[in-house]
Amino acid sequence: MATLERAPAKAAGPRPRGDGPRRPFWTARRRETLAGYLFIAPQLLGSVLFVLIPLGLVFWYSFHEWNVLAGSFHGVGADNYRALADDPKLPGVLRATAFFSVGLVVLNLSLALALAVLLNQKLRGSIVFRTLFFSPVVVSLVAWTIVWGFLLQKNGGINAGLDLVGVEGPNWLRGETSSMISVIVVQVFKNVGLNMVLFLAALQGVPRELYEAATVDGAGRWRQFVRITVPLISPTILLTSIITVVGSLQVFAQIAVLTQGGPGNSTTVLVYYLYQQAFEFHHFGYGATLSVLLFLIVLVLTVVQWQMRKKWVFHES
Amino acid sequence: MSHKLPRRARLVLYGVLLVLLVPFVFPTWWMVTSSLKPASEIFAFPPSLWPDDPGFGAYERVFDLQPFAQQYWNSMYIAVVVTIGTLAVSSMAGYAFARIRFRGQNALFLVVLTGLLIPSEVTIVPLFQMFNDWGMTDTHWPLVLVPVLGAPSVLATFIMRQFFIALPGELEEAARMDGLGRFAIYWRIALPLARPALAAVGIFTFLHSWNLYLEPIVYLSTPEKFTLPQALTQFTDSYGGPMWDVQLAAASLTALPVLAVFVFAQRQFVEGLAHTGLK
Numbered sequence: 001m002a003t004l005e006r007a008p009a010k011a012a013g014p015r016p017r018g019d020g021p022r023r024p025f026w027t028a029r030r031r032e033t034l035a036g037y038l039f040i041a042p043q044l045l046g047s048v049l050f051v052l053i054p055l056g057l058v059f060w061y062s063f064h065e066w067n068v069l070a071g072s073f074h075g076v077g078a079d080n081y082r083a084l085a086d087d088p089k090l091p092g093v094l095r096a097t098a099f100f101s102v103g104l105v106v107l108n109l110s111l112a113l114a115l116a117v118l119l120n121q122k123l124r125g126s127i128v129f130r131t132l133f134f135s136p137v138v139v140s141l142v143a144w145t146i147v148w149g150f151l152l153q154k155n156g157g158i159n160a161g162l163d164l165v166g167v168e169g170p171n172w173l174r175g176e177t178s179s180m181i182s183v184i185v186v187q188v189f190k191n192v193g194l195n196m197v198l199f200l201a202a203l204q205g206v207p208r209e210l211y212e213a214a215t216v217d218g219a220g221r222w223r224q225f226v227r228i229t230v231p232l233i234s235p236t237i238l239l240t241s242i243i244t245v246v247g248s249l250q251v252f253a254q255i256a257v258l259t260q261g262g263p264g265n266s267t268t269v270l271v272y273y274l275y276q277q278a279f280e281f282h283h284f285g286y287g288a289t290l291s292v293l294l295f296l297i298v299l300v301l302t303v304v305q306w307q308m309r310k311k312w313v314f315h316e317s
Numbered sequence: 318m319s320h321k322l323p324r325r326a327r328l329v330l331y332g333v334l335l336v337l338l339v340p341f342v343f344p345t346w347w348m349v350t351s352s353l354k355p356a357s358e359i360f361a362f363p364p365s366l367w368p369d370d371p372g373f374g375a376y377e378r379v380f381d382l383q384p385f386a387q388q389y390w391n392s393m394y395i396a397v398v399v400t401i402g403t404l405a406v407s408s409m410a411g412y413a414f415a416r417i418r419f420r421g422q423n424a425l426f427l428v429v430l431t432g433l434l435i436p437s438e439v440t441i442v443p444l445f446q447m448f449n450d451w452g453m454t455d456t457h458w459p460l461v462l463v464p465v466l467g468a469p470s471v472l473a474t475f476i477m478r479q480f481f482i483a484l485p486g487e488l489e490e491a492a493r494m495d496g497l498g499r500f501a502i503y504w505r506i507a508l509p510l511a512r513p514a515l516a517a518v519g520i521f522t523f524l525h526s527w528n529l530y531l532e533p534i535v536y537l538s539t540p541e542k543f544t545l546p547q548a549l550t551q552f553t554d555s556y557g558g559p560m561w562d563v564q565l566a567a568a569s570l571t572a573l574p575v576l577a578v579f580v581f582a583q584r585q586f587v588e589g590l591a592h593t594g595l596k
Contacts, residue, residue, distance in 0.1 A: 036419030046466025057443035143568035
């Protein structure tokens with residue numbers, strides 16, 4: 001438009017709006033905009049159709065009583081939320097979810113960091129070790145879980161091994177605490193390699209001179225780790241902890257294969273409970289209410305961790 | 318931290334690493350060796366690290382009891398289609414958000430990013446209902462459309478954007494002087510440079526699809542349409558207990574090909590992941 005105005009208006013010709021070459025509609029700027037929209041169109045439409053609309057529907061459904069089998073669907077106000085508050089199973093479900101998430105995040109991050117530090121030493125064959133520690137990541141999740149289920153049987157490989165050294169192992173998947181610990185451990189070994197690799201990359205970015213200077217100043221290895229390593233890789237710690245926390249809330253296959261939420265409800269985490277309510281008992285309205293709860297938990301945890309970044313993270317690249 | 322270690326420390330370190338390896342490597346070994354054992358030996362005490370009389374009986378039953386070859390094909394083609402689709406969608410969107418200036422860019426990027434905050438489990442109930450309305454339950458459509466266009470591809474778009482942002486602008490300028498349009502610049506200049514990021518995104522998209530469990534059991538009901546993770550858990554006896562030898566054989570068939578690819582391409586797997594802006 002700007003060029004049009006600048007063009008001097010002369011005597012009326014066949015085109016009254018100016019006699020220069022007519023400015024094409026497809027200016028470079030417009031072309032860019034069109035290209036931008038076309039490039040993002042699939043992702044944007046997908047986000048609207050498969051993320052935002054379903055998210056809205058989850059809230060909408062949560063105010064309805066909806067039994068798929070009976071074919072009934074009607075508004076019930078906040079009844080589902082009252083039912084949620086009164087659900088005698090919910091405290092146990094939330095406890096199990098918290099137990100699993102905290103256990104997984106703590107074990108996963110500390111083991112990942114420990115492995116990364118060990119593999120960051122100058123050591124022949126460290127690539128072979130790295131490959132082997134990483135290998136469970138590429139083993140199909142359900143296959144991995146099935147083998148561990150097999151190993152954790154009362155007469156399975158783990159107890160047989162313990163028996164050889166004179167220890168009688170418990171029936172891992174039948175005890176309330178041992179079953180949860182088993183699920184956590186299975187999941188830690190499955191995916192700790194991912195975080196290990198991210199930590200390893202971060203460790204390799206720490207300038208070596210810092211350690212040399214600290215050694216000269218007489219700082220021991222542990223002190224160097226706490227004062228130099230941890231602060232310098234804190235952005236990676238933040239990233240991995242966000243990924244791991246959100247991932248821990250999504251655990252489903254391991255529970256479904258190993259324990260089906262049992263014994264009792266000791267391993268019924270929120271996603272598993274949601275699945276049961278919606279797809280086993282066909283309470284879609286209540287399932288949607290549990291989805292809202294899950295969404296809020298993820299949202300709050302992510303925001304909290306993102307806020308902690310300001311306080312904890314040493315620097316951001 | 319990485320100065321050369323004295324011999325003693327080195328030996329200790331090797332010892333520690335070897336012990337730590339056991340829970341990472343032994344399960345896979347146990348899966349394969351146990352699948353070769355006859356059912357009578359599978360829980361034998363003391364446990365044998367190698368079967369006395371290895372046989373493939375369990376493997377034959379895998380294919381007898383279920384349309385396992387069909388299920389293998391299902392998982393394979395779904396994962397390949399999802400991977401190619403995700404690479405196309407996420408590299409285009411990531412490229413546009415990084416390199417093209419257009420109105421509403423930041424707002425639209427935020428709209429897309431909400432997908433990162435919403436685990437697919439949250440939306441499974443309405444998604445099921447949508448696909449049910451469209452007559453797509455018990456088909457593979459939900460397993461393809463949602464990962465390629467929905468929340469799972471958002472992380473891929475984010476990674477691609479981070480990669481394209483770091484590309485130097487001069488190459489594109491030169492290409493533009495030569496009269497290349499946007500799509501040509503993306504296709505001929507940007508994409509070839511993005512090969513490491515594409516490899517990492519592709520690998521993890523494939524694994525994500527290959528591992529999917531909740532979605533198949535929600536959407537699919539016909540054994541011929543099952544995917545592998547779902548099929549593995551179906552090898553049960555008449556009491557509902559697992560048929561261990563058959564399950565382990567099927568699990569080995571599922572895990573070993575991907576493991577083999579991984580061993581050959583471990584550099585791309587591991588280093589690709591570490592250097593794609595996920596740091």
